[in-house]
Amino acid sequence: MGAGESLPVSFSAPSLAKKLQLVFSTTGDFADKKNRLAVKVPAGMTSFSVPEKILAKVKKKDNGDGLVSCRLEDADSKKTTIQPSAAAQITLP
Known part of the structure; x- marks a missing residue:
């Protein structure tokens, strides 16, 4: 991870959605709590940046394929x- 690295995210969601979260899975199995990390989306936002600290946690759970x-x-x-x-697939730096 480079210093100050973040992941910009933009999305649209139904107005009924109340507690949005961006969920990362290192295996693709979102039901597997060991390999998943959820990040709360700020209320009312349709774009934000996932900070370096969170990306480091995701990378730590990675199974080695990036x-x-x-x-x-x-x-x-x-x-x-x-x-x-x-689901979208991303490559970790």
């Missing part, structure tokens, strides 16, 4: 019935 999946989820999905977004 690839991680991420998707947007509503932490309150049981109430709102908002489904997770499609």
